[in-house]
Structure formats: structure tokens, C-alpha cells
Amino acid sequence: MKKKKTKIAKKIIKKTVKAVKKKAGAAAGRVIKKVKPAARKAKKTRAARKIAAIMTPRVEVGRDRAEESKYYPRPTPYLPPRQWEHEELPSKYGDTRIVAMTRDPHWIFAYWEVTDDRRMQVEREASASWNDLRKVLRVYDVTGKDFNGSNANRFFDIDINSEAINWYINVGEPNRSWCVDLGAITSSGKFIMIARSNIVSTPRDGASDVIDEEWMSVEEQFLKLYGLWGGFAGASPGKAQIKKIMKERLQQALASGGISSFTRPEKFRGFWMVVNTELIVYGATEPDATVTVQGRPIKLNRDGSFSLRFALPDGEQVIPVKGVSADKAEERTITPIVKKYTR
Amino acid sequence: MEKGYLCIVLHSHLPYVRHPEYEDFLEEDWLYEAITETYIPLISVYNGLVKDGVDFRITMSITPTLCSMLADPLLQDRYVKHLESLIELSAKEVERTRWEPAFNRLALMYQAKFIETRQIFADKYHKNILTAFKEFQDMGKLEIITCNATHGFLPLMEVNPKSVQAQVHVGADNYERFFGRRPRGTWLAECGYYPGVDKYVKEAGVRYFFVDTHAILHASPRPKYGVYAPIFCRSGVAAFGRDFESSKQVWSSIEGYPGDFNYRDFYRDIGFDLDFDYIKPYIQKDGIRINTGMKYYRITGKTDQKEPYNPDWARDSAGAHAGNFVFNRVKQVEYLFDVMGKKPMIVAPYDAELYGHWWYEGPMFLDFLFRKLHYDQKTVKAITPSEYLELNPRNQVSTPSMSSWGYKGYAEHWLDGSNDWIYRHLHKASDRMTELAGTYKDAAGLQRRALNQALRELLLAQSSDWAFIMKTGTVVQYAVKRTKDHILRFTRLYDDIKADRVDEAWLADIESKDNIFPEIDYRVHT
Incomplete structure (x- = not known):
């Protein structure tokens, strides 16, 4: 696949060079005319003036680009895949277990594993084969409860396929606590709990309503401070605006992620070529x-x-x-x- | 008299990458690049400020993994070799660019810088630049804080509280080994916080940490001063929140200073631009082109027709940006002082590697910034969090909200289809470590060594960097390799300890490879 790509790319280079030569030959006069204003522009900048003469000639044609060969200088750092030999991690640890994790105010994640023994137990209890059972995640809202399996505020079920070993769950509600059962539902509608997760909480996605009397402030002052987050200096935004501020703000990742090889540069699209002497x-x-x-x-x-x-x-x-x-x-x-x- | 405070925080972190088993290892370059482009330039800026009598305050986290690499003799020697090679390359470049004055000037600039860097690194600080940072700390200009041991992302470790505890304690203990006292503050990796983390911070004897803006704005009860004053968690540890304004001015890819057209372009490096045969001795042995650090172009504009870098213009821009930054902080402090009726604390945290490595002129910007703060105005005073807490011992008690400073503000970057598979292994290993620490309470000899190494392997596997890389899709194979290597080593240790058949030769081998935290005591995972 990769080889093919390189070949095609090379062809394109050949074609392009030809095309450019042709064009340059046919319209030499025009090309010179075009170059002049660029050179004049460069005069503005002291260094650029000197450089105008040595600027690498560049041609931009088409959208493909030579992706592979290391012998071409490329504008973006590029690493070919490297492989190391190592053993694989076990796919199972021999536990029946479900673990829940908080992703953000609206989503939690759960992964699980079920042993063969537990499967057989469930099959016996349900008098049905594993594959015939409907598998669900039962998600309990256990906010403010010492959860015992039956005192949840509410719950909802998510149907999952038999092969799934993890799931992202849209709980949709910030500032609540959740517990997830991996379960099977029999043909008669009976729920069999296979494994129960730890309890996790989704964070608040807005300001707290709890106010400490000693540290009370007028609403307007707090909103002003909050508003600064969205660049609203001087104004105190309304509640709806605050939601918007937060959402927009959190979309901007204001952290770099460290050192060069961690992130990719933005790519200039299109075919490219550089010639130096x-x-x-x-x-x-x-x-x-x-x-x-x-x-x-x-x-x-x-x-x-x-x-x-x-x-x-x-x-x-x-x-x-x-x-x-x-x-x-x-x-x-x-x-x-x-x-x-x-x- | 000042009306408010500015707390600049530079978070310096690199994952532990050290491969004695290879002569030449690509990812070790992260450290070398950061030393040349960020750490040494920062040291030079601090030295200049001290020499000129400019009073300044800056807070820097130097993570335990980074401290350990900076203090590691193998990496120190490899860095000197790396520098020698750069000096040689720059000399060739001075020759090669003889007929191109705009480039020749830059080749000379790099040559001078590399030679100066070698002098600072090898001669002045005897290859250990932690000494330099410690000196600035002892002068009271710099406050160095720690981080959790291997930069593990704590919110996704909540199910393993013993691991959270170990991360926090090992980080604080490691700091003491390098800096001779307990750290006053800690940087929680990626500002990852969930209610309860503070308890471990408190137990480790650390007084404060940092969180992102929304952790404070969404804290409960509602914090009266927003992010402009710290809050005390119930445990008594202070949480300082990030100011969004000052962050955005520097960070934003759209409006941020580093995008100025006069600044140096990060991506045009001669390691990629020059003829393969010529540059071959200075890139990877296997011919993979890499950044050399010699970059000749300025950002120029939204174009790939780059123009040569002009250091004078870049310097002018850095000065103007520092002036703009100070001007905005003065306005901001005056405004907040009026709204709050007390002196606001503006916390402006950045990745240290942004300064110098990404944003080449960043250290110069900081230099201008502190000079302008010192000479040009009286409204804003630079301060460290410890100094602030000394002046303001009473703060509102509230619980920050779970959050991070990553993309979208929570855990999504580290918990995503590309990396979620790692957690079942990490969590299992944590459970097993807890089991081991509970079973072998007073191990000695070989068993003790194996238990300590098991904890090292677990901590290394927990580095948030691996999940981060898997998500960004850069050196994914390496991140996968590291996750698997450490989990597999841990698992073998776990099995061998339980079966009482630890292989001393193998243990010694991985001890020499994963040699971080020599002072570790596995019982911290109890």
C-alpha cells in the first residue's frame, strides 16, 4: 500500500516538473512580470531583500504529496512506525469485575471482565445460555445514598452487545453519583446482577449553589469574576451566558503537551516541492x-x-x-x- | 503600594526516558532539546536578572521524572555528546552559508549559543543544572515545587487510592532528596484533581497545589473571590486557580503571542530541510530525520514560503509583548482590586517547555516581563504562592471541582478510544501492588528490592504521557511499548515475589534500566 503511494507520488512529481517547465517556457515573459512585484515587496524588509535571490523555488500543484521517501526534505517532522518485540498483556485477569471512571460532567466510562465460572453461574440462575441472555448496563443514580442495590434515586438500562468489554455512558447529569451493574435480563424480564462497579461522581458544570455565609458575596460580584473567564471584563454575564462561556473556554486546550514530538504541526495541504543548490x-x-x-x-x-x-x-x-x-x-x-x- | 499579585508558574515535565540498552534513542532527545532550548535559557534569564539587581519571583515545578533525568550521569554525558555534535554541525553551517548573509548570521548565532550552553552546562554547573535552580531557590527568587511521582493523571486513579497516595508521597520525598527540604507546593499532573486528592497532599506535608479555573469557579461552597484568591480544601491544603486571561494571551493558538510573524518558526529545522548525506551524522543513526534545533526561518505568516529569521525583529516583538502583558495585568489588577476589595492573586501557569522550545523567544519575553514589572510600575507585584499564604493566612474553605487543564477540562484526553484499554491493566497492577504491600510488611534483602522495583514499574506505567501520546497519535508505538514494558515487568515481579523465586540477575537488569527513585519504599503503597 505504502509502496504504491510513493510510486504515484513520484509520478506526480515528474509530471509536475514537466508541467512547470512547459509553463515557464511558454510564458516566460509573464513569469518575470509576476516576479517583479514580489521582489519589490521584499525590499520592505532588509533581510528579505537579500533573501529574495536565494528563496527556494517552490511549486504548488495538486493535492497529493509525497508521503514516504526520507530523501526529500519535508516541512513537517515525520516518524516512520517503529516496532518493538514484547509479550502481549493478558486479555483477562480471571476476575469478575466492573470498574467505573469519570470522564467529564456528562459521561462516565466502565470496563469489565467476566470469568467463565461466573458466566456458568449466571446461565444456571437464568436457565438460559449466555448468548441468549440480554446483556445490559444498569446505571443507578445513587447521589446522597449509601447504595445497597435497591435504594437508588433512579436507574436506566443500556443494552450492550455480548462482545463488549467497555462502554462510554452518557449519564447526562453533572454533580451526581453513579453506580453501574453489569447484568443479564432473562426472557421473563428478571435482572441478574453479574458485577457491580465502584461509585463515581460527575463533576459540577456550573457554579455551586451552596454559599458560605461567612464568605458571602453579592451575586453580581461573583458573576463578574466568573465573566472574566470568558473575557467579559466589566460586565456580569447572565446564567445562560455563563454556560456558554464555560463550554467555549473548555474547548480551547490551553496546554501544549510538552515537547516537540508530542504534537503534530498543522499541515499545509497540497503537493509541495523544494529545490536547493x-x-x-x-x-x-x-x-x-x-x-x-x-x-x-x-x-x-x-x-x-x-x-x-x-x-x-x-x-x-x-x-x-x-x-x-x-x-x-x-x-x-x-x-x-x-x-x-x-x- | 501594590494592588495585587502575579504568580507565574512554569511546569517543567518530561516523562522518564532513559535507555542505556540503546546507543542512540530518539525519545531521549526530548530531554536534550528541552535543556538546550528551555532550561538553560531560563537559567541565563534568571542569572541576568540577579546580576542586574532585578527583584523577581517565579514558581517552577520540576517533576520527579525530570529531576531524576537531569541528575542522571548517563543522560548528562549523553547530553554533552549531543551538544558537541551540535557545535560541530553549527561550525559546518557557518561555512556552508558563507554566501547567504541572512542565514550565515543565524548559523553564527547558533554556534555561539551552543558553545555558551556547553560552558553553562558542563563547566559552570558540572552537568547538573538542578544545582542552578536550587541556587535561585536559595536566593528566594524561585520557588521550586514538585509533582506527583511520574505525572500520573490522578482522577483516573481514583479507584486505587493507594496509588494516588504513592504518587503524591513519592513525588514529595523525591523532591527532598534533590532540594534538601520538603516541597511547599505540588503540581498535580495536568492539574488533574478530584475531591479527596488534597488529603494525600496534606499527608505528604505539602501546603498547596494548582487547579484550572473551573475547579475553583465550580467549587462548593461558591468561592467569594473566584480564582483571584486561593481556597483551602477541608484538609487544610490551599488550591490556587488559573487565571484565564493571562493564560490566553500566551497560550492561544489564535491570539497568543507566540504566533507573531517575527518569531522563529518551530517546524522549519535543518534536520528536515538539508541534504540527506550532509545532515546524516546529526540525525538518527537509522536515518530518521529529526529536529536539530537549528531553525532559520521566522513564522512569516500563514504561508509555507518562510522568510529568514531576524533576531532583532524577534527581540522587538518579545519586548512589545512583555509590555502588553504587563499593561494588561495592571489593568486587570486595578479592576479586580475594585471588585474584590482586596488584592487579587493572578496565577498564570504554563508548560515550561513552551518557553524556548516551542516559543523560542519565550525566555526573552520573561526577561523583559520581570524587568518591566520591576522598573515600570507599582501596581502588580510578582509573588510565589508561599509568600502569598504567609501574607494571607486566612482563606475560604471550599472543595474544588473535579477537573484538569487538558482539552475540554476533564479526563477526556486520557480516557478515549485510543487509550482506554490501558486502565484495566493499570488498575489491576495497582490492586496487586496493594496486595503485595499488605502481604509483605517487612520484607528484606532480595524480596525488598523486588517489591521496591515493582512499585517503580507501576509508577512508570502510570505516567499520563503514555495515554496522552496515544491520543495525539504521535509516537504511539513508543507509548504502547512503555506501557506494556512496565506492566509486564511489574507482573513478572508480582508473580515471582509471590512464588518466592525472584531472579536476581533479571532484577538487577531492570533496576539498572528503570533506575528512578532509588530512595523508594514500597510500603508507601499501603
Whole structure:
């Protein structure tokens, strides 16, 4: 699958380059015209002016992009999948157990496991086979109760499929306490509790109505302080507005999640291509000679060879390479001149 | 006389990543990047402020996992090697960019910075920069706080109170080993709080922690001063709530300062931009391109046609943003002082790695910020939570609401289709740890070592980072590997301890790999 993608991407690159060449050739005059205003704009910024000449030529065509090859520079950090060998974690621990967890003011989560023994017990009790039994989560509102199985404020059932091992439950009510039974319902409608969860509470999603007399404040003051959360400096928002403030505010994640590899950058969509040029200047002389390139001394390898690599901007580079013998008796200068331009 | 306080909190955290079994390990770079781009620049800012006589206050959590890595000789030496390689690369870059002045200037800048970093890290602080932070703490400028042991997300651990207790206590004990005294405050990982966590904080001898805005606004009874004064939980521990305004100015991806077009672009790194053969010695051994930290472009705009970074312009922007931040805090404090009739406490917490690593100019912004606070105005005073509590010993008693500072404000980021499978294993391991601690009350010798290691493995498995990464979908395989490795090691220890057949050689091997918390006592999980 991946291979295929790369192939296609490569084809697209080929095509694109051709297309661009064609276009550039056919409409050379127009292209130059287009470049001019951009160059003038760049004059505004001191550095940008110098850079206009070396800006990497970029082409944007189509929406596909080469996703795989590591040899292409890419604008976004990219990691191929890595695999490690390890044993798998057990799928079961041999417990009959259901655990509830609070996700937010409206949702709780439960996971469970049922042993074969417990299944058989339930089958016996229900006089039905496991697969024929209707499986449910019975969700009790146990707010303010010392829950004993029959004193819940109310409950509701959620039908689940036999293979499920966990479930997100929309309890829909903040600031309440909940208990979840994993159960089976027989054909006669009898509920058999298979496992009972711990008790969890959903948090409040608004301000508390409980007010401490000693720390009482006028409603308006509190709403003003609350309103600051939504950027309402000076105003005290109404109750409905407060709900909205909170919802909007919590949607914005104001935490970064640490270090670079933790998060992905926003991707610029579309095909992309970058072309840069570099120049390698290399040569050799007597190992004990002194060599300068464009007037700057360079370090020779032990055998007297040298190799320098330069980013090559548009324009002309005059590169005098001067070697002087150790006894300063002899010297030689060789001056390559390189002209580069991009179209 | 001031009319209110500003408490800047930098939460510095990295998960424990240390792989002596590999010569070169990608995720260890998180630490190296953070040292170069955040921790050392912060130290330089603090040093500059002290030198210039600028009185400042800042609060930093340095999590136990991060402290342990910063103090680890293997990672310290690897970091020096990493720096040497950067210095070499920057020298090559100075040469390569000779004909491109705008880039050449930046190559020279990086070269100078890397050399200076080596001097600070290796020569000045002898490879342990915790010494630096401790010095600022001893001067009274910096308040270092701890975090729960491995940054475990406590609300999803509620079913295992012994694990919550162990997380909180091990974190506080670890702090004492590094900083020579009990921590005054703690950062609960991801600001994850549920009513009851404070009890363990209290028992660990810690006086305060931080929560997100809605934890306080939705506390019960209703807090009279909103987030602008701390509340005392029934346990007597103080909870400080985050101010939304000051957070948004820095954090927001839309309006936040770090998006300024003059600032350095995070994603354009020469590790990705340059020719493969040239950059190969400076990326992963297996050829995976990575960030080197040498970045040549500024954000420029909503475009991928980036222009070269200009340090002078960036500096101007940082100065202007610091001025804007201070101006807004002054206005805010004046307003709140009138509404409240007392001095408000503005708590502005950020991930430390935002400063420098993400937002390259962040440390410079802080430098300007503290100078402006010190010289330009008298309304707002920088303060630490401990100082505030000294000045304001009486606060309203109330119970914060369950919450976090993560996406949508609760537990959703860590409890989602991508990561919910881990909890049945984590909870089971916690139950088993409780069982072990209850069964072997006074273990000695090999058994004791195995029990202590079992707790280390459990704590490492509980790091919120693994679930976080699974959700964000970045280095998921690594996060899965870590979760499985630690649970499997724990499980084998559990089985072996119970069967009385602990393999000493194997134990020694994992002790040397997962070598965090040498001082740990498994009985903290009782």
C-alpha cells in the first residue's frame, strides 16, 4: 500500500516538473512580470531583500504529496512506525469485575471482565445460555445514598452487545453519583446482577449553589469574576451566558503537551516541492601548505586534500583558492567562477 | 503600594526516558532539546536578572521524572555528546552559508549559543543544572515545587487510592532528596484533581497545589473571590486557580503571542530541510530525520514560503509583548482590586517547555516581563504562592471541582478510544501492588528490592504521557511499548515475589534500566 503511494507520488512529481517547465517556457515573459512585484515587496524588509535571490523555488500543484521517501526534505517532522518485540498483556485477569471512571460532567466510562465460572453461574440462575441472555448496563443514580442495590434515586438500562468489554455512558447529569451493574435480563424480564462497579461522581458544570455565609458575596460580584473567564471584563454575564462561556473556554486546550514530538504541526495541504543548490569546492595540495578560500583559511585533511560545501544562491560567485607552500616560497591561486540562476 | 499579585508558574515535565540498552534513542532527545532550548535559557534569564539587581519571583515545578533525568550521569554525558555534535554541525553551517548573509548570521548565532550552553552546562554547573535552580531557590527568587511521582493523571486513579497516595508521597520525598527540604507546593499532573486528592497532599506535608479555573469557579461552597484568591480544601491544603486571561494571551493558538510573524518558526529545522548525506551524522543513526534545533526561518505568516529569521525583529516583538502583558495585568489588577476589595492573586501557569522550545523567544519575553514589572510600575507585584499564604493566612474553605487543564477540562484526553484499554491493566497492577504491600510488611534483602522495583514499574506505567501520546497519535508505538514494558515487568515481579523465586540477575537488569527513585519504599503503597 505504502509502496504504491510513493510510486504515484513520484509520478506526480515528474509530471509536475514537466508541467512547470512547459509553463515557464511558454510564458516566460509573464513569469518575470509576476516576479517583479514580489521582489519589490521584499525590499520592505532588509533581510528579505537579500533573501529574495536565494528563496527556494517552490511549486504548488495538486493535492497529493509525497508521503514516504526520507530523501526529500519535508516541512513537517515525520516518524516512520517503529516496532518493538514484547509479550502481549493478558486479555483477562480471571476476575469478575466492573470498574467505573469519570470522564467529564456528562459521561462516565466502565470496563469489565467476566470469568467463565461466573458466566456458568449466571446461565444456571437464568436457565438460559449466555448468548441468549440480554446483556445490559444498569446505571443507578445513587447521589446522597449509601447504595445497597435497591435504594437508588433512579436507574436506566443500556443494552450492550455480548462482545463488549467497555462502554462510554452518557449519564447526562453533572454533580451526581453513579453506580453501574453489569447484568443479564432473562426472557421473563428478571435482572441478574453479574458485577457491580465502584461509585463515581460527575463533576459540577456550573457554579455551586451552596454559599458560605461567612464568605458571602453579592451575586453580581461573583458573576463578574466568573465573566472574566470568558473575557467579559466589566460586565456580569447572565446564567445562560455563563454556560456558554464555560463550554467555549473548555474547548480551547490551553496546554501544549510538552515537547516537540508530542504534537503534530498543522499541515499545509497540497503537493509541495523544494529545490536547493549547493556547491562543492574540493582539491588537494601539499599537506603542509596553507590554503585560503575567498581569503579565509581552511583546514586541510592529513593527505593535503580539502572539500568545502556552500549553499549556492543565485548570482555569481568568485572563489579564489590560494595555496602557499610551507616555506612560503611558492604560491598558486585558482579561481573558479560560478554563475547560478533559477527560473 | 501594590494592588495585587502575579504568580507565574512554569511546569517543567518530561516523562522518564532513559535507555542505556540503546546507543542512540530518539525519545531521549526530548530531554536534550528541552535543556538546550528551555532550561538553560531560563537559567541565563534568571542569572541576568540577579546580576542586574532585578527583584523577581517565579514558581517552577520540576517533576520527579525530570529531576531524576537531569541528575542522571548517563543522560548528562549523553547530553554533552549531543551538544558537541551540535557545535560541530553549527561550525559546518557557518561555512556552508558563507554566501547567504541572512542565514550565515543565524548559523553564527547558533554556534555561539551552543558553545555558551556547553560552558553553562558542563563547566559552570558540572552537568547538573538542578544545582542552578536550587541556587535561585536559595536566593528566594524561585520557588521550586514538585509533582506527583511520574505525572500520573490522578482522577483516573481514583479507584486505587493507594496509588494516588504513592504518587503524591513519592513525588514529595523525591523532591527532598534533590532540594534538601520538603516541597511547599505540588503540581498535580495536568492539574488533574478530584475531591479527596488534597488529603494525600496534606499527608505528604505539602501546603498547596494548582487547579484550572473551573475547579475553583465550580467549587462548593461558591468561592467569594473566584480564582483571584486561593481556597483551602477541608484538609487544610490551599488550591490556587488559573487565571484565564493571562493564560490566553500566551497560550492561544489564535491570539497568543507566540504566533507573531517575527518569531522563529518551530517546524522549519535543518534536520528536515538539508541534504540527506550532509545532515546524516546529526540525525538518527537509522536515518530518521529529526529536529536539530537549528531553525532559520521566522513564522512569516500563514504561508509555507518562510522568510529568514531576524533576531532583532524577534527581540522587538518579545519586548512589545512583555509590555502588553504587563499593561494588561495592571489593568486587570486595578479592576479586580475594585471588585474584590482586596488584592487579587493572578496565577498564570504554563508548560515550561513552551518557553524556548516551542516559543523560542519565550525566555526573552520573561526577561523583559520581570524587568518591566520591576522598573515600570507599582501596581502588580510578582509573588510565589508561599509568600502569598504567609501574607494571607486566612482563606475560604471550599472543595474544588473535579477537573484538569487538558482539552475540554476533564479526563477526556486520557480516557478515549485510543487509550482506554490501558486502565484495566493499570488498575489491576495497582490492586496487586496493594496486595503485595499488605502481604509483605517487612520484607528484606532480595524480596525488598523486588517489591521496591515493582512499585517503580507501576509508577512508570502510570505516567499520563503514555495515554496522552496515544491520543495525539504521535509516537504511539513508543507509548504502547512503555506501557506494556512496565506492566509486564511489574507482573513478572508480582508473580515471582509471590512464588518466592525472584531472579536476581533479571532484577538487577531492570533496576539498572528503570533506575528512578532509588530512595523508594514500597510500603508507601499501603
